[in-house]
Amino acid sequence: MSTLFGAYGGRYVPETLIPALDELTAAWSSLREDEGFRAELHDLLTNYAGRPTPLLRAERFAPDQRVYLKREDLLHTGAHKINNALGQAVIARRLGKQRIVAETGAGQHGVATATVCARFGLECIVYMGSEDMRRQAPNVERMRLLGAEVRPVEFGTRTLKEATSEAIRDWIANVDDTYYLIGSCVGPAPYPELVRELQRVIGREARAQVLAIEGRMPDAVLACVGGGSNAIGMFYDFIPDEDVRLIGVEAAGAASLGCGRGGVLHGARSSLLADEDGQIMDAHSISAGLDYPGVGPEHAYLRDTGRAQYVPCTDDEAVAAFHRLCRTEGIVPALESSHALARALDTDAELILVCLSGRGDKDLAEVLAR
């Protein structure tokens, strides 16, 4: 397994973490071929998470095009994050790790991690910025109900960037018995590739579904990009289909690909929001799940090679698409996913797939406050 995607990726971590990353790399390369592991994960994805998810034509939302929604919002805990959390929890158990640490921003990855830890009886510690804890109080309560310990992070902007740094710090200090369950396709190798492989099920299903329904490949595939895990999962199996346009949609105030520069954050080299001295700048988005100054290294590679393009979407455009999906389809989308929905409507293509990465119940207060 290479640690690089072109010039991006790698392992910018202290020496003490290298053995753990090597152990995870070795475990993953044998488990991915292991019948027992695959059967266990398949059973969990089917009976616990609710896969496969449907592919739904959004006829009233997009009357002039054929737009299909990949319904990750219907999964247990309400978003694609459960695909990754389940996979990594099964790996952690096979590695004999009883203690799980994770970071969370909006709380969605924290909830998915607390959920799988409850299911498997694992100790769960979630780091969360105190500002995010205030903004996302229901998710904090949910994690606690599920038996997780939520540790507030009180420095910097008190949001996801600092929570991630703190989770990595805990992992460094406790690496012998602790598994770091990262929430997106970011971090040091092998995490970006591991998370991509665990989310690939989204695009694998969607590709077979659109072929069965329409008898052809889509013209374009869209997904929102925070760290980039639902997007890479949706895109990956379409990469060899060269006529299929892959379009990642970033929050305009957190466009690490559209406005970023090369740099290192949280263990990998990627495209970041940073100033000329390499200092990380704050990201801003109405949707907490996209509010991150970095992005997975594989997206930076897909951008540079031209295989995928990345476009921005403003808060207002996302909110308009949110309302439109509610009114035209009876589906309340996550604000994150609403970014991809907004750009689908102005994509000049006939047959379009959009990853509806999550449901929007968590976002009602934010939308209603506008």
Ligand SMILES: *Cc1c(COP(=O)(O)O)cnc(C)c1O
């Ligand atoms: C966390 C989240 C995202 C952003 O994360 P990615 O790793 O970019 O997928 C997008 N949509 C929803 C619903 C989320 O919860």
